[in-house]
Amino acid sequence: MAASGTNYINCEKGVWSWLTTKDHKRIALMYFFAILAFFLVGGAFAILLRTELLTAEPLFMSGNTYNRAMTLHGSIMVFMVIIPGIPALLGNFALPLMLGAKDVAFPKINLLSWYLLMTGAAIAILSLFWGGVDTGWTFYTPYSSKSADAVTMVVLGAFIMGMSSIMTGLNFIVTIHQLRAPGMTFMRMPLFVWSLYATAIMQILATPVLAITLLLIATERIFAIGIFDPTLGGDPVLFQHFFWFYSHPAVYIMVVPAMGIVSEVIATFSQKTIFGYKAIAFSSIGIAAISFLVWGHHMFVSGQSDLAGSIFAILTMLVGVPTAIKIFNWVATLYKGRIKLDTPMIWTLNFIANFTVGGVTGLFLAAFAVDVHLHDTYFVVAHFHYTMLGGALTGFFSGLYYWFPKMTGRMYNETQGRIAAVLVFIGFNATFIPQFIMGSQGMPRRYHTYDGIFAPYHIASTIGSYVLAAGFIFAIYILIRDMFKGEVCTEKNPWGGTTLEWETQTPPIHENFVEIPTVTSRPYEYR
Amino acid sequence: MEKISELLYMLFGWSLPEQASKQAHLVDDLYGVVMIISIVGFVGLMSAMTFFVVRYHRSNSDKSAYIPHNILAETIWTVIPTIIFLGIGVWGLVAYYKMNEIPDDAYKIQVTAKQWMWEFTYDKDGKEASVTEMMYIPIDTPILLDMSSVDVLHSFYVPSFRVKRDVVPGMRSKLSFTATKLGDFRLFCAEFCGTSHSRMRGTVRVVSKKRFNKWLNFEIKEANISDPVELGSRLFQRKGCTSCHSVDGSVIIGPSLKGIYGRQSEMQDGTKVLADADYIRESILKPQAKIVNGYSGVKMNSFAGQLDEKELGYLIKYLETLK
Numbered sequence: 052m053a054a055s056g057t058n059y060i061n062c063e064k065g066v067w068s069w070l071t072t073k074d075h076k077r078i079a080l081m082y083f084f085a086i087l088a089f090f091l092v093g094g095a096f097a098i099l100l101r102t103e104l105l106t107a108e109p110l111f112m113s114g115n116t117y118n119r120a121m122t123l124h125g126s127i128m129v130f131m132v133i134i135p136g137i138p139a140l141l142g143n144f145a146l147p148l149m150l151g152a153k154d155v156a157f158p159k160i161n162l163l164s165w166y167l168l169m170t171g172a173a174i175a176i177l178s179l180f181w182g183g184v185d186t187g188w189t190f191y192t193p194y195s196s197k198s199a200d201a202v203t204m205v206v207l208g209a210f211i212m213g214m215s216s217i218m219t220g221l222n223f224i225v226t227i228h229q230l231r232a233p234g235m236t237f238m239r240m241p242l243f244v245w246s247l248y249a250t251a252i253m254q255i256l257a258t259p260v261l262a263i264t265l266l267l268i269a270t271e272r273i274f275a276i277g278i279f280d281p282t283l284g285g286d287p288v289l290f291q292h293f294f295w296f297y298s299h300p301a302v303y304i305m306v307v308p309a310m311g312i313v314s315e316v317i318a319t320f321s322q323k324t325i326f327g328y329k330a331i332a333f334s335s336i337g338i339a340a341i342s343f344l345v346w347g348h349h350m351f352v353s354g355q356s357d358l359a360g361s362i363f364a365i366l367t368m369l370v371g372v373p374t375a376i377k378i379f380n381w382v383a384t385l386y387k388g389r390i391k392l393d394t395p396m397i398w399t400l401n402f403i404a405n406f407t408v409g410g411v412t413g414l415f416l417a418a419f420a421v422d423v424h425l426h427d428t429y430f431v432v433a434h435f436h437y438t439m440l441g442g443a444l445t446g447f448f449s450g451l452y453y454w455f456p457k458m459t460g461r462m463y464n465e466t467q468g469r470i471a472a473v474l475v476f477i478g479f480n481a482t483f484i485p486q487f488i489m490g491s492q493g494m495p496r497r498y499h500t501y502d503g504i505f506a507p508y509h510i511a512s513t514i515g516s517y518v519l520a521a522g523f524i525f526a527i528y529i530l531i532r533d534m535f536k537g538e539v540c541t542e543k544n545p546w547g548g549t550t551l552e553w554e555t556q557t558p559p560i561h562e563n564f565v566e567i568p569t570v571t572s573r574p575y576e577y578r
Numbered sequence: 579m580e581k582i583s584e585l586l587y588m589l590f591g592w593s594l595p596e597q598a599s600k601q602a603h604l605v606d607d608l609y610g611v612v613m614i615i616s617i618v619g620f621v622g623l624m625s626a627m628t629f630f631v632v633r634y635h636r637s638n639s640d641k642s643a644y645i646p647h648n649i650l651a652e653t654i655w656t657v658i659p660t661i662i663f664l665g666i667g668v669w670g671l672v673a674y675y676k677m678n679e680i681p682d683d684a685y686k687i688q689v690t691a692k693q694w695m696w697e698f699t700y701d702k703d704g705k706e707a708s709v710t711e712m713m714y715i716p717i718d719t720p721i722l723l724d725m726s727s728v729d730v731l732h733s734f735y736v737p738s739f740r741v742k743r744d745v746v747p748g749m750r751s752k753l754s755f756t757a758t759k760l761g762d763f764r765l766f767c768a769e770f771c772g773t774s775h776s777r778m779r780g781t782v783r784v785v786s787k788k789r790f791n792k793w794l795n796f797e798i799k800e801a802n803i804s805d806p807v808e809l810g811s812r813l814f815q816r817k818g819c820t821s822c823h824s825v826d827g828s829v830i831i832g833p834s835l836k837g838i839y840g841r842q843s844e845m846q847d848g849t850k851v852l853a854d855a856d857y858i859r860e861s862i863l864k865p866q867a868k869i870v871n872g873y874s875g876v877k878m879n880s881f882a883g884q885l886d887e888k889e890l891g892y893l894i895k896y897l898e899t900l901k
Contacts, residue, residue, distance in 0.1 A: 114773045187770050193747060194730040194772060281748025287731060288746060321634070323642035330652055352733065353744045354751050357678070361671050368667035372660050379655040382623055385630035387643035392631070400627065407623055411616035414663070418612060418670030420677060424605045424740040427733060427768040491593045491609075493737025495768045498776035502764060578644050 056541075058460065058558040073158035074561060078165055079144035080458065083451075085169065086136055087527055090444075092176075093127035094520060096120050101482075101516040107503045117499035118185035125188030126205065130212050131172050133443050134301065137308035138254070139164065139219050141450040142247045144458055146223060148552035149241045151232025151570065153562040156225040160218050167215035175208030187497060189298075192279035192290040196271055203272050206265045213258045213265075216304075220254030223247050232551065234570035241550040241574050242318075242331055246311025249335035253300040253307075253342060261297035264290065288354055295346035303342040306406075306438055307335055309446025310377055313399045316449050317381050319548045320396035321388030324575040327380040334373035341370040351422045360419060367417040374410055378403060393546070394468030398449030401476045405441025409434060412487065427497075430490025433483040441479055448472070448526060455530065456545050460558040461537035467529050474522030481515025549574045586610030598763055598784070599739035600756040604673040606740070612666055677740075680754040684722035687713070691725065691732035691745040693771055694778040700794055707794070707801035711780045713765065715757055716790035723753040733769035736782055744769055757784040810896025813889055817881065825900050832878060833870050839898045844871045855894050862890065 059076045069077060099120055103112045112120065143161065147154050155161050178184055178201040186195040186202060195202050227248050231240070240248075267278045268290075277283025279290040310331075318325045325331065347355060347363030381403055390396070412434040416422050425431060456462050489508035494501060501509070544553035555564050583603050587594075590610050597603060633639075688699040699708045715721050725734060725745045732745040734753060743753040757763075767778035785793065803809055814820065822831040833843075841853045846869045851857060860867050862885065865878035885893070 114776070118770075118773065118775075185772070191731060191770065194770070197730065198772070281746075286748070288749070321642060322636075324644055324646050326645060327647050327652055329647070330656075352742050354746050354749055357675070360674075364670055365664070365667045368663040369660075371663050372656065375659040375663075376652075376656055378623065379651075382627050382630070383645075383648075383651065385627060385634065387639070387645065388630070388634045389636045389639045389642045390631050390634050391636045400631070403627060404624060407620055411612075411620055414612050414616065414666055415609065418608055418666050418673075420605050420670045420673035421609050421612065422670075423674065423677070423742050424609075424737070426742055427735070488593050493595050493735075493764065493766070495735060495766045495776075497770040500776045502779070577642055 056556070057560060058556065059561050060460070060558055062561050071162075073154070073162055075143050075147050075154050075158065075161060076458070076559060076563075078161055079140055081165055082135065082140040082143060082168075083458075085165075085172075086132055086140055087531075089127055089131040089172065090136075090523075091527070093124055093132055094523060096124035096127070098516060098520050100124060101513040103499070104501075104509045105513050107501050107506050107509075109500060112499070114499050115183075115185060118187075118497075119179075119183035121497060122184050122187050122205075123179070126175060126184075126209070128439075129188055129301070129305075130175070130209050131168070133305040133439055133447075134216055135168055135212075135219075136305075136444070136447045137312065137450065138223065138247060138250055138304075139168070139215075141312065141447070141454060142219075142223065142243075142250075142308060145243060145450075145454060145552055146226060146247055147230065148457075148555065148559060148563055149244055149550050150226065150230055151235060151551045151564065151568045152226065152230035153564070153567075155222050156229055157222050160222055164215045164218045164222070167211055167218070171208045171211030171213075171215065173208075174211065175205050178202075178204040178208070189294060190265075190268065190290075191294075192268065192271075192285070192287045193281060195268060196280040200272075203269055206268055210262050210265045213262045216254050217258045217262075220251035220258070223251040224255070227251075232568050232570050238329070238332075239570055239573050240332075242314035242325065242328070242335075243308075243311035243550075245332040246307050246314070246335050249339040250304050250307050252336075253304050253339050257297045257300035257304070257343070260293060261301075264293040264297065267293075288350070291350050291353055292346070292355075295349045296343075299346040299349065300339075300342045302435070302438065303338050305443040306446075307338060309402065309443045309450075310335065312446045312450040312453070313381060313402050314377075315548070315550065316395045316399040316453050317384050318575045318577075319453075319546050320393060320399070321385055321390050322547060322577050323384060323388035324577050325380070326383040326386075327376075328573065328575070330376055331380050334376045337373040338370060341366065341373070345370055348417060348422075351419060352426050364417060364419040368414075371410065371413065371417070378407055378410070392469070394463070394465060394472055395449045395453035395546075397469055397472040397476075398445055398452065401472065401479075402442060402445045402449060404476075405437050405445060405479065409437030409442055412437065424493075425491060427495055428490040429486040429494045429496055432496050433486035433490055436483050436486075441483070445475070445479075448475075451530060453546070454552075455533075456540040456542070457552055457557050457559070459534045459537070460540060461533055461535075462540040462545070463529050463533040463537055467525070471522055471526035471529060475519060475526060476522075478515055478517070478519030478522045482512050482519050483515070485509075485511040485515070549576060583607050589613075595737040596759070597738070597740075598757060598759040598761070599736075599741070600758055601677040602738070602740045604677050604740075608666070608669055608673055611669070615662060615666070678754060680722055680752070681720040684720040684754055685716070686722045686724060687715070689713075689723045689725040689734060689745070691727045691734070691767070691778075693729050694767070694774040696734075696765065696767075696778070696780045700797065702794060702798050705798050705802045707797040709797060713780065713782045714790060714793050715782060715784055716787040717757055717760055717784050719787065720754060720756045725751045725753065730771050731769045732767045732771050732778065735766045735768035736763055737766070738763040739782075742768055757782070760784050760786070806892045806895040807899055809889075810892035810894070813885070813893055814896055817884065822876075822878065831876055833873060835897060836900050838900060839894075845869060846871050846874050858894050858897060859890055862893070 103110050181201040184201045184205045271278045277285040279285040279287050345367045348367040351360050485508040489505045494505045590613050690697040697710050698713045727745040727747040735742040739755050741755045743751050763782045765780035765782050824830050824834045827834050827836045838853050863882045
């Protein structure tokens with residue numbers, strides 16, 4: 052890493068200094084390695100699944116193996132990669148810097164969050180050796196009540212990772228309220244901070260419900276108390292209500308921080324003030340609020356009452372509005388800017404394109420009657436990959452490249468970075484466009500074997516997934532290689548950003564700022 | 579309206595299954611309209627984005643303009659999407675309720691879902707018949723499915739009819755549709771239900787009303803035979819007994835069963851055994867226990883676990899009649 056001067060990386064040495072660090076930037080780097088490792092494991096499962104699906108009849112997996120691989124892919128990507136990805140890694144690194152603070156409000160709890168995530172992840176992955184879990188990441192009852200014992204372990208793992216998520220959220224809310232630099236009013240906060248604020252609210256309000264639900268499942272499995280299992284007198288649909296009461300806000304926990312990154316990157320690489328600062332900031336809060344009222348749209352055909360379904364359908368349409376507002380504001384920001392297509396900007400433009408597709412296909416699914424046909428088909432699979440992979444993870448990589456020089460004191464290889472971003476975009480769309488088509492033609496999801504009429508789409512999708520995998524492996528390889536061998540970058544502000552992290556040295560010193568800055572205006576004041 | 583419906587299906591029907599129910603066009607109309615809105619919105623946004631990126635690239639833009647906000651623009655792109663989204667939402671509801679209208683005269687079929695098969699039970703004049711995998715229904719007749727699950731969640735999905743409904747244990751769910759095309763249509767389980775979830779497929783066969791009645795009468799008759807001899811005779815055929823044992827005295831592989839009941843036969847070890855009910859039962863479940871002289875080279879497989887006590891009884895009753 053960077054050699055010149057004292058900074059947070061070289062101020063202390065030894066593995067122990069890392070494992071016991073309370074510096075938010077060091078904790079962020081520890082998340083960096085953990086989360087990218089999880090991402091590669093989750094991705095490996097995805098490639099195994101896609102390869103298996105090359106043929107309509109089993110290729111190299113049994114039904115049970117397929118179901119377990121599918122469950123692990125989903126659980127790892129949701130609980131270990133996307134949910135902690137942006138807040139815990141990039142949020143941890145950037146939030147105190149952007150606020151002009153020395154650290155987060157509770158540095159020890161911050162470190163504890165990291166250990167909790169690792170513990171939860173270890174327990175969840177260990178379940179593999181207890182026979183694996185084949186319920187899908189949704190753990191729907193009563194199947195999960197009857198399925199293999201490893202379910203209890205994965206559930207425990209998810210529970211512990213949830214604690215980590217709650218603590219990070221709480222830490223961020225207190226940090227944002229208490230540790231803003233003098234002069235930084237709420238209306239002068241960077242938009243990434245706003246998005247982390249909205250995310251943290253959802254994390255601390257929704258995640259406890261998941262924790263309670265998972266505890267109820269464990270209780271039912273261990274003590275045979277009927278809660279969700281009808282043979283014990285429980286109600287399986289109740290589980291779906293509980294689960295989606297968390298998991299719908301959770302999809303916004305995943306994507307709202309990515310929207311924050313997009314707002315930062317688009318202003319910086321257009322060298323132009325963001326269009327509609329307030330609209331973008333408040334739409335994050337709007338999404339957070341409405342996200343709690345739409346969970347029933349996952350259950351239109353589940354057997355909930357038609358009245359409930361109707362209310363959820365209309366509320367779901369409303370959650371589309373703040374999302375649309377953001378996209379319009381981003382595109383308007385480009386107008387009359389000074390645009391430079393560096394790697395973070397390419398990822399961000401990919402985000403806008405993919406996320407728009409994810410958004411409009413959400414309209415199909417929110418339209419009650421159309422959802423009856425599309426629900427639980429590959430159309431849904433493609434839709435949420437457009438928001439989670441094409442959206443959240445694409446935004447995550449935009450942020451990784453954006454803050455890379457500040458984090459590491461080195462610059463990545465720009466040409467290679469651009470190639471990787473474009474490769475991911477091509478591979479991603481090649482993978483998921485065929486899935487939209489076969490989905491609307493009626494291909495159900497979570498199918499290990501399938502009707503031969505869908506074979507051409509599956510083959511196309513699998514070939515696309517190989518390109519996608521190559522793109523991501525290349526993008527990660529560049530980051531890791533250049534973290535150690537890249538050109539040294541000590542420039543404070545390589546991109547011409549306006550937020551406070553660009554005012555301190557690169558990489559920052561242990562407590563971020565020699566002197567706490569005073570804020571006199573909004574960010575993004577390019578005049 | 580019908581013209582527009584046809585036009586939409588012409589444009590986007592390639593991405594949908596064929597329309598084989600009265601309900602299908604309700605889904606497809608809205609699908610087509612949302613598709614047009616999506617394409618217009620997406621192409622519009624992407625064109626603007628691409629144009630701005632090219633036009634205002636740093637190589638031909640020296641200074642950025644300072645435009646922090648614009649009330650008119652913000653209002654327009656808040657109000658218009660809200661109206662469009664709510665419009666789609668309301669349309670979706672109306673279509674859903676229309677799809678789910680259940681006519682009073684709907685023909686009722688009971689559906690039982692279990693890991694990993696579908697069972698359909700028909701009722702006629704108080705008599706029932708159950709079939710699996712293939713559901714017969716008459717064309718142009720409103721059908722009402724009364725569905726239940728014996729184990730975990732399943733979901734009844736026929737893409738060509740545009741219908742789907744979860745089947746929940748401990749609850750009865752209802753689903754109604756009217757098929758408008760003759761032929762076979764795919765039936766899928768759409769809710770993950772374990773190991774062989776993807777094998778939980780079936781077929782809906784839509785036939786003319788006349789053919790349906792004929793089929794139903796036959797199935798009801800078949801299912802309601804109460805004569806034990808007749809039931810035994812059917813088991814004798816179905817379980818493959820006839821491939822080794824004749825009933826007319828000729829030898830196929832094993833001994834003929836003509837006149838078996840009450841016969842004295844000499845065994846391989848020289849003992850004589852009277853073929854009574856116990857002997858026949860033992861010979862079916864443990865074929866190697868006593869072997870008739872001359873048949874030591876033939877090894878019959880045990881039927882233990884394949885026949886229950888009631889069925890064994892029917893078989894014995896049938897064999898008694900083979901004089």
